[in-house]
Amino acid sequence: MxxxxxxxxxxxxxxxxxxxxxxxxxxxxxxxxxxxxxxxxxxxxxxxxxxxxxxxxxxxxxxxxxxxxxxxxxxxxxxxxxxxxxxxxxxxxxxxxxxxxxxxxxxxxxxxxxxxxxVRAEDHVSVLRLLAKAQLDASRARSRACSRLHALVRELVPGGIRKEIVAGQALQVLDAIETVNATQRQRLELARETLEEIELLDVRMKRSKQRITEAVKASGTTLIDVYGIGPIIAATIIGYTGDITRFPTSGHYAAYNGTAPIEFSSSGRTVHRLSRRGNRTLNHAIHMIAVTQIRHLDSEGRAYFDRKVAEGRTKREAMRSLKRQISDRVHKHLVADARNK
CATH class of the missing domain: 3.30.420.40 (ATPase, nucleotide binding domain)
Structure with missing residues (x-):
């Protein structure tokens, strides 16, 4: 039984x-x-x-x-x-x-x-997911630390640190600050501790990127052949997708990563809206690929984006269309990788 x-x-x-x-x-x-x-x-x-x-x-x-x-x-x-x-x-x-x-x-x-x-046994996909999550956690921690440092320095120096925080430049700014009371001295001390935290996270992220690069290379994936996909994005896509064979078509995969629009129909009127469903980590990875392609005029993604805008689409709608195209191409590469194993 x-x-x-x-x-x-x-x-x-x-x-x-x-x-x-x-x-x-x-x-x-x-x-x-x-x-x-x-x-x-x-x-x-x-x-x-x-x-x-x-x-x-x-x-x-x-x-x-x-x-x-x-x-x-x-x-x-x-x-x-x-x-x-x-x-x-x-x-x-x-x-x-x-x-x-x-x-x-x-x-x-x-x-x-x-x-x-x-459920599948742990394999290289599990390794890539672990590495990608560690990199994502470190990146988020660094962003939070940078926000704290910006807030502290802004209360010590008019305008604060005006650009993206680089450890060496931030240290020069802190060294040039002259405190006049106990509150400012304490604030400066906290700023130095926050800067030390950022430096440690920079080292951690650099080491993490090296591990990810080696792991992606060992996986033999063809994802890195797609314009705009580097080792970190590739590890994120592979790790958070899991077994690609569970998606019968590219449409199923697009629904999973949130690049497929949602239909809202009533009284004979059909409207397709942006999907907020799906795996948001995968959706963000695909969004970063689209942004990279749009920024480079010689990429196929930029040509596709410009063509959609010329057809009368708004830039936001063209971006959504591009993300769906990228999702389909990513699905194609993942399926090919699974067959070649």
């Missing part, structure tokens, strides 16, 4: 519920998160010979458990939280919000949905 085991993962415990093909409940279990979580779940599930595991947010709280199950040869599905929540809300008689019902909703969602993806 084929059995679907749904798991609602949490930081402190995991709730499991097993159902058959007719959605009849076969058993429930709660295990504490810890070294014994895997052995307890497998021991409980031994009575279900033909079993499939469905974990809500297998890329989030359920990531480690999903990878542990994969390591023991189990089949694991990743259920989006929105899908399991929809099952719970629409289900009759079991709509209460608790761990047992959540686990059952996860199992039903995996059993009935055709779009649930199988």
């Amino acid at each position: 084929s059995v679907m085991i749904g798991i609602d993962p949490h930081k402190l415990l995991h709730a499991a519920c097993a159902i058959d093909r007719s959605e009849e409940e076969l058993g429930q279990l709660q295990v504490r998160s810890g070294p014994r979580q895997l052995s307890e779940l497998l021991s409980w599930a031994t009575r279900f010979e033909q079993r499939t595991w469905a974990i809500e947010s297998a890329g989030g709280l359920g990531y480690l458990l999903a990878q542990q199950l994969l390591g023991h040869g189990e089949t694991v599905l990743d259920v989006p939280p929105t899908l399991s929540a929809r099952v719970r809300v629409l289900g009759s008689g079991r709509s209460n919000k608790n761990d047992a019902n959540d686990a059952r909703a996860v199992a039903i969602a995996a059993l009935r949905s055709r779009s649930v993806a199988a």
Whole structure:
């Protein structure tokens, strides 16, 4: 008998519920998160010979458990939280919000949905995602530190630092400041500490970029052949896309990264609007590619952008069209890379 085991993962415990093909409940279990979580779940599930595991947010709280199950040869599905929540809300008689019902909703969602993806073992895609996220986190931390430094210096020097912060130039500005009271001395001390933080982040980002460059080169991807894609953007796209084969067409991929417009239709009137859905990290990466192409007059992207503007589109609409074209081309390269492995 084929059995679907749904798991609602949490930081402190995991709730499991097993159902058959007719959605009849076969058993429930709660295990504490810890070294014994895997052995307890497998021991409980031994009575279900033909079993499939469905974990809500297998890329989030359920990531480690999903990878542990994969390591023991189990089949694991990743259920989006929105899908399991929809099952719970629409289900009759079991709509209460608790761990047992959540686990059952996860199992039903995996059993009935055709779009649930199988979890993959960690590979070079996981490495690139880790590196890309680390680079993104460092970049954001540097931006926050630069904003703090701008604010501090502006209260010490009229106009503050007028340009983008470069560590060497910022140090010269701070050295030239003469304080006249305790408040200014404290503010200057904080500015120097913030500058030291920026310098450390610069070193960290430089080291991170070197690792990303090596990892992208080792992956053998052809994404870097696209105008405007460097190692960091390539790592971001590969890492946050995951398994490209889960997208049947380039249109599905465009919907996932938010470059496909959303249709709003009513009373025979059809309007397509900007999509705010999808993976925003991927959308930002594609946006940066489009900006780079538009800035260079000799690129194909700039020629496409100019052609759309000449057809009567606004610059914003032309940018959206260009981003969709880039998304399609990225999808084509990722599919080719997957076939050549």
